[in-house]
Amino acid sequence: MSRRQAATSLATGLALIVAAPLVWWATQPEPAGQTVSSVNAAVAEELMSSAVTSGESRESVAGPTASDPATGRTAAPSDTTGSAADIPAATAPAAPTETAVPAPPPSTATAPTQTGSAPPPVEPAPPVRIEVPALGVDTTVVPVGVDENGLMEIPHDVGTVGWYRFGPAPGTGTGSAVLSGHVDDYRQGVGVFGRIGDLGPGDVVRVSDESGVAREFSVVSREEWSKGDVPMDRLFDRGGSSRLVLITCGGSFNSDTLGYNDNIAITAVPVGT
Amino acid sequence: MRRLIAATAAGSLAVAAALFGALPASAADTAEVYVVHGIPGLPVDVYVNGALTLDDFQPETVAGPLDLPAGSYDVAITAADAADDSAPLLTATADLTGGNSYTLVAHLTADGSPTISPYANDISTISAGQTRLVVRHDAAAPAVDVRAGGTVVLANVTNPNQGVLNIPAGTVSADVVLAGTTTVAIGPASLNLAEGSATFVHAVGSAADGTLALVSFVIPGLHSAPGGVPAGNGPAESSVPMIALVVLLTVGLTAAGIGGRRLLLDHSH
Numbered sequence: 145m146s147r148r149q150a151a152t153s154l155a156t157g158l159a160l161i162v163a164a165p166l167v168w169w170a171t172q173p174e175p176a177g178q179t180v181s182s183v184n185a186a187v188a189e190e191l192m193s194s195a196v197t198s199g200e201s202r203e204s205v206a207g208p209t210a211s212d213p214a215t216g217r218t219a220a221p222s223d224t225t226g227s228a229a230d231i232p233a234a235t236a237p238a239a240p241t242e243t244a245v246p247a248p249p250p251s252t253a254t255a256p257t258q259t260g261s262a263p264p265p266v267e268p269a270p271p272v273r274i275e276v277p278a279l280g281v282d283t284t285v286v287p288v289g290v291d292e293n294g295l296m297e298i299p300h301d302v303g304t305v306g307w308y309r310f311g312p313a314p315g316t317g318t319g320s321a322v323l324s325g326h327v328d329d330y331r332q333g334v335g336v337f338g339r340i341g342d343l344g345p346g347d348v349v350r351v352s353d354e355s356g357v358a359r360e361f362s363v364v365s366r367e368e369w370s371k372g373d374v375p376m377d378r379l380f381d382r383g384g385s386s387r388l389v390l391i392t393c394g395g396s397f398n399s400d401t402l403g404y405n406d407n408i409a410i411t412a413v414p415v416g417t
Numbered sequence: 418m419r420r421l422i423a424a425t426a427a428g429s430l431a432v433a434a435a436l437f438g439a440l441p442a443s444a445a446d447t448a449e450v451y452v453v454h455g456i457p458g459l460p461v462d463v464y465v466n467g468a469l470t471l472d473d474f475q476p477e478t479v480a481g482p483l484d485l486p487a488g489s490y491d492v493a494i495t496a497a498d499a500a501d502d503s504a505p506l507l508t509a510t511a512d513l514t515g516g517n518s519y520t521l522v523a524h525l526t527a528d529g530s531p532t533i534s535p536y537a538n539d540i541s542t543i544s545a546g547q548t549r550l551v552v553r554h555d556a557a558a559p560a561v562d563v564r565a566g567g568t569v570v571l572a573n574v575t576n577p578n579q580g581v582l583n584i585p586a587g588t589v590s591a592d593v594v595l596a597g598t599t600t601v602a603i604g605p606a607s608l609n610l611a612e613g614s615a616t617f618v619h620a621v622g623s624a625a626d627g628t629l630a631l632v633s634f635v636i637p638g639l640h641s642a643p644g645g646v647p648a649g650n651g652p653a654e655s656s657v658p659m660i661a662l663v664v665l666l667t668v669g670l671t672a673a674g675i676g677g678r679r680l681l682l683d684h685s686h
Contacts, residue, residue, distance in 0.1 A: 158669070161669035176652065294644040330651045333652075392649065
């Protein structure tokens with residue numbers, strides 16, 4: 145080997161040694177969490193129920209009025225022996241002019257079937273599929289609950305979206321139907337919800353339920369908060385306007401906690417509202 | 418039928434209801450009252466402050482909720498065919514604090530005497546994913562254990578006491594056994610315990626007369642949101658960076674070594 149060739153080999157070798165850590169750093173996979181600008185947060189806030197606004201944790205407890213047989217709330221647990229919750233017509237004690245003549249015998253119908261009242265609205269079946277055309281997302285939805293730490297369960301498979309089964313189903317007349325999926329996973333890579341931060345007002349989300357009905361929702365807002373500031377009561381509100389909320393993680397990845405610092409939420413309302 | 422003795426039960430409802438949650442702020446001046454009829458075979462009329470409030474109230478049924486302004490109420494229970502409240506079977510005074518939820522239970526004591534027992538309903542917020550089960554012993558029967566799925570969850574409950582459980586929501590097969598035994602007194606019954614709701618179950622009737630039964634009602638709307646949404650585990654691990662590092666260092670060290678050694682050898686000559 146000539147001196148020139150030796151010098152070239154040495155120089156090349158040194159260059160590669162210097163480049164090695166740079167290449168190592170540059171090929172590290174990126175956390176998929178997005179950082180987004182909030183859009184129309186006020187619109188999302190307007191959709192919530194008054195119970196959330198005033199910090200109350202309970203739905204209206206307005207009981208029967210003087211001539212209104214109680215409905216619904218006194219339904220006994222199913223199949224409990226001998227406990228059909230018949231409700232006699234209750235008259236308010238503030239009406240001292242009530243005579244002692246017995247009122248007509250109470251209806252023996254069980255609580256939900258009151259003569260003359262409208263039948264209760266049909267609840268949508270649980271969701272089984274979600275499509276987000278703007279992101280090329282078309283995947284399965286499964287019902288999820290709460291984990292042992294009191295946090296929402298997220299499907300382990302990043303290709304699957306979870307629906308919070310204790311809240312309303314998408315398309316219910318009131319309340320927030322919540323869907324969530326991992327933004328990424330250290331074994332599986334980027335999830336189907338990895339880019340919901342790209343959605344903005346007007347984007348369409350389509351959710352199909354178990355019985356085959358497909359419902360379309362139009363995005364109205366996009367928000368991001370650090371995890372300590374997430375308005376959980378509003379996002380999981382079971383009252384107020386009918387809406388769909390998509391949630392995932394975002395912001396920077398914290399390698400100490402192995403979690404993201406933020407949540408991103410997309411709020412959508414049924415098309416036509 | 419057991420002969421009823423006219424009894425005066427001065428049931429005062431000044432319980433420490435601050436522990437039991439509160440009605441929404443808009444209802445802070447009113448209280449809500451459920452009434453449970455647990456005396457077998459005796460339809461009754463219920464008068465509140467002299468006004469007929471529940472007419473022909475049937476055993477093993479629940480009335481309410483009645484929304485009443487906070488204050489003190491005289492409750493009188495008469496036979497259903499009584500003309501008025503001049504000769505009540507049972508009377509009680511109920512002191513209702515605004516924002517609270519109560520149940521008045523007309524039932525038999527452990528030794529079979531009719532009485533009225535007041536309870537404060539725990540309507541405090543329930544953790545996400547959970548439900549509340551309240552079981553009240555209002556039967557002429559000895560101490561009982563309450564079992565869920567065959568496992569004792571409330572032990573040694575006596576008349577007129579109650580037990581409260583906050584448990585994961587779901588369907589439970591519940592029964593009531595004589596305390597410390599596997600002798601079933603009531604049930605089993607399949608209870609669908611909904612998330613965010615409180616189910617109040619009253620064991621009523623008489624063991625001796627074979628009239629034991631469960632009377633229940635549900636208060637919904639006590640749910641709360643989960644504590645967070647942990648939807649991200651970080652970037653996928655990859656072996657590419659490490660492989661690239663090893664390859665480049667290996668090749669680099671080799672090339673530098675060969676070249677450097679050649680130059681050094683050349684120099685030393």
